[in-house]
Amino acid sequence: MASSGLFFKDGKKRIDYILVYKKSSPQVEKRSTFEKNLRAEGLMLEREPAVTNSDIMFVKIHCPWETLCKYAERMNIRMPFSLQRNMRELKSWLPRNPMKLDKEALPDLEETDCYTAPFSRARIHHFTINNKDSFFSNSTRSRIVHHMLQRTKYEDGKSKMGINRLLNNGTYEAAFPPHEGSHKSRHPIKTHGAQNHRHLLYERWARWGMWYKYQPLDLIRRYFGEKIGLYFAWLGWYTGMLIPAALVGLFVFLYGLFTMDSSQVSKEICEANETIMCPMCERNCTLQKLNESCIYAKVTHLFDNGGTVFFAIFMAIWATVFLEFWKRRRAVLTYDWDLIDWEDEEEELRPQFEAKYSQVERVNPITGKPEPFQPFPDKLSRLMVSVSGIFFMISLVLTAVFAVVVYRLVAMEQFASFKWYFIKKYWQFATSGTGVCINFMIIMSLNVVYEKVAYLLTDLEHPRTESEWENSFALKMFLFQFVNLNSSIFYIAFFLGRFAGRPGKYNKLFNRWRLEECHPSGCLIDLCLQMGVIMVLKQMWNNFMELGYPLLQNWWSRRKMKRGGQLMEHKISLPQWEKDWNLQPMNLHGLMDEYLEMVLQFGFTTIFVAAFPLAPLLALLNNIIEIRLDAYKFVTQWRRPMPARATDIGIWYGILEGIGVLAVITNAFVIAITSDYIPRFVYAYKYGPCTDQGYRQEKCLKGYVNSSLSVFDLSELGMGYSGYCRYRDYRAPPWSSTPYEFTLQFWHVLAARLAFIIVFEVSHGKERFLSISLKPELIFYSSPINK
Template identity: 40%
Template structure:
């Protein structure tokens, strides 16, 4: 990272062409390589006694020279095309960084105006109107909140409402109602030719961002969204605005989650099922958890697990699930309103898809060259088109590879299951009492850590595979490429992150069988069971380790460590080349300093990280109410971490317009809908909420939960064990066991239908299914009602947009009247000769203030 003062002190070197007048607007970087004769001469001068040159080496150098000449020819052709568009170029191949050349580009004023018309860039009109503040109670409350939260706003926040807002209209040099662009900064703050940290004004903005946004000391303040948009463009500005809204909405969710967790802590001593499990007087003997190596055990030994499960499996979790479903809807509605307000302030209300396509040709070509895209989306020749037959092999490859990767994920999860089964059996055979006592905790923790490591590794692999598959499909536009890439990456990473969690929530403990008739996989491996208190505790541990691990290791550590490591390697490589090819000591120019920074790879990794976190927060929140709190703490750090990375570690990206967050909104909306169904099944099938209700209102003699634990346990006669599966130490408890208990709803061995599913099982299953249907429909209905109740566009914004349309119509009418009067005056005065003091009208040119800047 370069100190901000050093970046801003270099006001001359690298900011202008060699004439000192024309300002550098953009810089392209390319690699230069010395000719083969020069390399051979240097090699011979360093090693004069070297034997005769190898023919293969000479052929390889000749081929390298050929490729270098071909690249040089393509660069020359590209530069000619740039000059034909009116741009002015200057090369710098004698830079301090060996092997790197720079092409400096200056955009004259007439080119900027022409491209602004092509882009339909909005400029302010000559009419400015007052935005009147209402005197209603709502407005007074808003002003009071603004005064209270004033210390939380940064000093450079230009996105807040102002008393004056100019009208705007797509720029045209023929429109008289538009303000002339009096100031180089007015257009270059939005124009796409702004170079990375080239302008002095941009350097000042970067310093403000570094102090008021990228510093951890201002973590409690709002983000300067207006300045972020001004420096990075609307697309990046919308990302940080969305991240800020998401983090802000996590505050009430985290508070409610902590209250639910504290409620579980406060009521754990009054929980009747936990008290019955922990009561040693019950003397309940449980069946072995594995074949042969495991022996009979007392239910009282599961006291700690039962008490811990109550912290997350209580009546408050149902309320919290409903709350989080409504919270997701409120978050989406709040973001839509915030997005509409930003669109209005940033003059994006009329920005459409056709304007996104009409980008200047220089930008599209530069992007294609920088990312090495073989098929340029800006080619206007439509003679060559890819038919469905041409794309069919790529689509088939995508389907096969996606299916294969999903199967690989399932296989890896199954491998972790086998690890848990085998390590549990091995630990049970240990002679150390400490090891045998902590078997369950050891297996849970190590398996969760292994899952985390696998998720992190597969995330990187799946991201590369998704990009490769998307390139095979050859999408027409950059937007189509990005949407397909996002969809593939989301599917693979979502399956990778949530497959272990889904297994723990819905499958573990249900594919076990019963004593005497267990289900085995891969030979003699018996499927694992849940603890008596259920699998909710293990699900909570898996969610906790996955969230903390992904956020601390994969996201934050990688975002801090990898950019710094790559930057150090680039600097080291540059120093090594400088030693081999010494150059005179020079002060690094601005674009040479930027060359040592990391490239901007897009916002997809940032969005994907938050989308997966949103899934963790909403999908299984019934089992882990502290998930919003962990997400909030992570995002507070994430915002400043991303800010520091964008300001100091990455090259300034090309500013891009966008009116929304694109396909990410649809993914968020889909996750919020799926979350309702998932939480309904978690409450109904994973927790004991429904069995407790059924017992309390159907089977309990006194209407309480006394006797619930005994009701959930079935009987098994130990003489019915399959040969070779009975415990090797049947006297482990000090007495002979004739009947053991296991958690299931089955008939006892003395029944005529022994070990068959009992009537209680079917009654509870019916209640679970009924709860899923009722919960899903009620929550969906409430969510749709909230969605309908809250308008997408704030009322004040809709009124201002309507008022602007009326004012623009008035301006157009006045301008047309002025043109008619001017035409009539010209007809009357067309025969009048010019006086000596009069000069013919001159065409509009670049203002004097702009000419001085160049």
């Protein structure tokens, strides 16, 4: 048993925690004092040199029964004292759900339902202690040891304590709980059972073949702790809720696909072989016939059709339902995982905070002890500098977007005069496509800069505790990446083509480049292209960085050991603690990167979903991969993180609510301003052949294209042309008494757009007001979702 790397040399004492240090480290006295104090607190320590590196030393820590009981009582850890007697499991006549895990083959998957109470040594006989070695789970044992490591001194002085400070000053290289053995076995799990919980998680959760199965949340929580368990519960819930959104979005897309050829607008554009369009750029663009935009018109109809408004309303309701139902799901998990009465322990101060404000103290009203204090003027000044830095970085994003706009204006003329016929013919698509790719590269480059700046600004604020630091850092990273990811999309949705002017009086940037205008079929196709490319490429890049990068790092570590002959051609088997040391540590941000990726995706899925109904489907497919990818990473590629407790997803829920509100506003504007839904609606009811009959059939849009195009006298361009050309706008013809002035139809369309925005926002506001959710604290049942 000792050879497995899970026990001390005697094969009896289980290893609960591992400390790693370098023999060459000069912090010998601090380390010696720290370990001496750990022994005095009741822990047992044993040193073991590394097999692959003579400079590395491992300190194995075991927490004996008496110490476990003492600290379990101090920490108010709830432990089982009697079985619950209920009838939750009823035999069903329905066939077995293939998405549920095979519980017959996994007898260790579900915990026995028990009543729990805070552990007390005086009432120890009331608790169900069948085996002292297994009464406290491995994650609970690790959590108790971590608690002790955080509060043990290494020098004289009230602030000279804690493993975090020793890691920061180089006394130790790492501190982590060990994995419970290998995640693989030579024998099938169904015939020989699971070797350990890690093996069980790999076989029934982390393997790609389990992509369609529910997640074993109870086992995830037992192995990794409630904080990580809640993340995977939220991710699974979000992914499950994406299924109806993806199906409705796919239906809207297929509706557009099947009605593409019968669309009256597409027909009129494809058959307009005599309608001449005005040049769309200054120098190299030639006159084109409207029917040359046939493909663009058909593709635009895929995303801008009769189902668009319905889908936007559906997604606004979906976002609200998703958040409300997550509250209920979280309440169920909080009850099932015995977290209702749990309160987070008071956090210790950050070493940086103590070092900065050690000379200024005041009495903590909770603990009654003096502690460092940050004066309000200092806090305010630092906050102002931080806010200024945030605004500067946001202005940098806008500058990058402006640079892409300038590129599009320059490239527009170059592609229009390109030698290759295909590019010359589809110069608008080439301009948009290359602009999207350049924008994506800028986004990914700026993300690296943003992370460093967010670190700098957060450290400048000197947050008091680690959770305050994490919340401040997470909020900055979200703001930076949200603006970085969506600023170009906002430009295309609401500004592209809005200020281009008209033929003969175009607006120019720096009096040199004519502003870009929309295609005859509208700007929605540019918005779809921007969203689709960025969403697909970013998800592919994130997946590579999450799994591919750790795999490469671990492979390189093994390769270096083999090249150095350190494993003697595989004849030496490394102990578990050294295998864990060679794995990658969980990133410094904990779960922040995981939440940030999903929250940004949620924004992408909801904010402009009216323009890109396939976004929920792409998000669903990505998340199915993401769950197994994260599971594989946690189980096989990362060291075991310290099992932490939590009752919710923290600051991210408030951010999700803010995104939900923003999504309603933007989708209303996308439908009213970016798409052609409102102009078509006004034409059908006011100007079309069905004016007195109502908007009932596609034929009511007959003549819409001609009505939406204004006339311009080509002779006014001074380019040697004669006759008339058409352009997208509602302006009077050159032969009218008020040439090129806005027509009455323009004002009708504008009024309808504003009315639609108001009605959409008010109706959704009422829907949110009337949505009544059950009180989460009243839900005391266990849900089968993701069990």
